[in-house]
Amino acid sequence: MKKPVPDSSWKDYYRSLYAHDVNHFAVKDGEGSIRASLQYSRRITLMQDTIHKLPNVKRILDVGCAQGNLSLLLAEQGYSLTANDYNPEALEYMMLKYEYGNIELVPGNIEELNLPENSFDMVIFGEVIEHVAYPQNILEILRKLIRPEGYILITTPNHSFYRNISSGMPNYRSIKDFKALESLQFKPDADGHLFLFNRDELIKIIEDSGYSIIKHQLICTPLLYHFLFLPFFLRQQLNTIAEKSPYLGLGHLVLAQKT
Numbered sequence: 001m002k003k004p005v006p007d008s009s010w011k012d013y014y015r016s017l018y019a020h021d022v023n024h025f026a027v028k029d030g031e032g033s034i035r036a037s038l039q040y041s042r043r044i045t046l047m048q049d050t051i052h053k054l055p056n057v058k059r060i061l062d063v064g065c066a067q068g069n070l071s072l073l074l075a076e077q078g079y080s081l082t083a084n085d086y087n088p089e090a091l092e093y094m095m096l097k098y099e100y101g102n103i104e105l106v107p108g109n110i111e112e113l114n115l116p117e118n119s120f121d122m123v124i125f126g127e128v129i130e131h132v133a134y135p136q137n138i139l140e141i142l143r144k145l146i147r148p149e150g151y152i153l154i155t156t157p158n159h160s161f162y163r164n165i166s167s168g169m170p171n172y173r174s175i176k177d178f179k180a181l182e183s184l185q186f187k188p189d190a191d192g193h194l195f196l197f198n199r200d201e202l203i204k205i206i207e208d209s210g211y212s213i214i215k216h217q218l219i220c221t222p223l224l225y226h227f228l229f230l231p232f233f234l235r236q237q238l239n240t241i242a243e244k245s246p247y248l249g250l251g252h253l254v255l256a257q258k259t
Contacts, residue, residue, distance in 0.1 A: 001072045004096040013089040014096075016188075017067040024069075039220045042239075043155060043251065044070055046219055047126065050153060050255055051079075057121040061145060063110050064128035066188065068094030075101025082106055082120070084113070086186050109186070110141065117144045122151040127251075129156050131192045133181035135172075139209035146258045152211060154254045158218060159196035160246035169193060172201045202252055211256035218249025 003025075006018060023033050024040040047070060051057060061082045062071045067090065071083040080102045085091055088107035095105070106113060123142045129135045142152060157164060159171040172195045175181070181194045197205075203213055221242040230238075242248040 001069065001076065001097050002099050004093070011089055011092075013087065014093045017090060017093045020067055021069070039250065042220050043126075043253070044073070046217075046253055047124070047153060047155065048073065048077075050215070050253070051122065052077075054122070054151060057151065059120050060122045060124060061115075061120045061142075062124045062126070063142065064125070064131070065094065066090050066127075068097070070124065070126065071103060072097055072099075072101065075103045077101075082115075084108070084110055086110075087188075111138060115145055118147045120145050120150060121147060122153060124153050126153070126155045127157075129154060130194060130196055131185055131187065133178050133185045133194065136205050136209050139206065139211075143210045143258055148258065150258050151214075152206075152256050152258070154202075154206065154256070155219065155251055156202065157193070157196050157251050158246065158249050159198045159201075161250050162247050164196055170195045172197050172205070197252065199246060199252065202254060206254060206256050210259055212259050213254065213256050215253075215255040217253050218243045218246065218251070219253050220250035221248045 004018060004021070006015065010018075023036045025037065051060075051074065057079070059080045059082075060074060061084065062068075062074075063084050065071050065083045065085050068083055068085075071081045072094065075081045076099065078101075082104045083091060083094065084106045086107075086109055091105045091107055095103075106115070123146055125139075125142065129138075132138050139152075146152065159165070159169070175195050184192070184194060186192070199216065203216060207213065221239050
């Protein structure tokens with residue numbers, strides 16, 4: 001995956017996605033946020049590690065892939081990727097970083113696309129479920145696309161994280177009128193969050209959509225990233241301990257299997 005080079009012909013949306021990449025990857029160049037970079041790296045690494053441990057996973061659909069970094073990395077590692085995003089400009093920007101690997105681009109609303117059923121070994125649904133008005137509906141749609149006994153990998157912010165509790169963002173169970181959210185869905189970044197999930201809400205909605213839970217873990221504990229003077233191995237140990245606490249886990253990672 002190569003680093004894109006901005007130029008005057010870039011669309012505004014390219015520039016917004018590039019700003020995210022700078023924040024996530026460019027700390028070593030004197031740019032970006034150390035905390036954002038460590039959070040992002042932690043999540044991407046855990047997702048890759050989870051996928052690598054699964055048997056018979058080759059064909060992967062990445063739904064709402066945004067700037068497409070995970071899709072690009074997995075394609076370079078030998079997986080066959082179908083990259084989807086609601087905004088086709090996200091896929092155009094992603095391909096500015098493309099070097100090699102098998103990637104098919106499928107722009108559009110995944111709820112309206114006519115993709116073949118039972119055609120993917122895994123669906124990745126990373127940082128998207130909190131942006132859709134009817135998450136159970138889309139989980140059921142994605143289930144049809146997964147082959148029997150295939151997998152879905154979901155990440156989403158944790159409502160129980162100490163900063164999210166105080167932010168005023170509602171949790172999923174507290175929403176009374178989902179129809180009112182229809183005009184607000186599919187917007188990017190934190191401004192597009194409609195609600196957040198605590199662990200029990202997330203597990204229940206996934207199970208109710210026809211999956212069995214294989215693994216749930218909390219990811220990203222930015223509170224500990226302030227202790228940068230500590231040795232790396234000690235920070236790793238602190239992260240392992242803190243990620244067992246809903247109050248300190250910034251996000252959820254759930255691996256589930258189609259039943």
